[in-house]
Amino acid sequence: MNKFGFAAVAASGLAAAFLGLAAPAQAAPAGPDNAQDAISSLDDRGYSVRVNHQGMVKPLDQSSVVSVRYDNDDRVVYVNVR
Template sequence: MKKFAATLFTGAAATAFFGLAAPAQAAPAGPGNAEKAIEQLDDRGYAVRVNHQGMVKPLDQSSVVSVRYDSDDRVVYVTVR
């Protein structure tokens, strides 16, 4: 019985831990251009800094390579290609 209670407690603790992690917002994903992704981040209240990788193109013709959050300053660094 003690083993069952310990397993139940461990499962509940893991569920609580992962449940708290769920509200974190992910970067905009899916097909589309970098301009829309940057607009979405801006609408969420982030200060967006754009880094170009390779040849510089207009944002509506670029795609997002990576997104890095600095949650202390609410700044997002977006690398586009």
């Protein structure tokens, strides 16, 4: 009985470790390369976009998106870029 219990615990531990290592591979979303592409995509979907620059202001095609906050009631999106 002890050998069976040990084998069951070991098998479940290995399965959990395998699934735990596989999950982070899906965590990185694929999205637009720069802030201009992201803003254009949101604008095409009918959102009104408000841009907030953090740090040095540079053109949007050279900036990256830091965060996005949706206000679905008014269809407004606040985009922070850097």
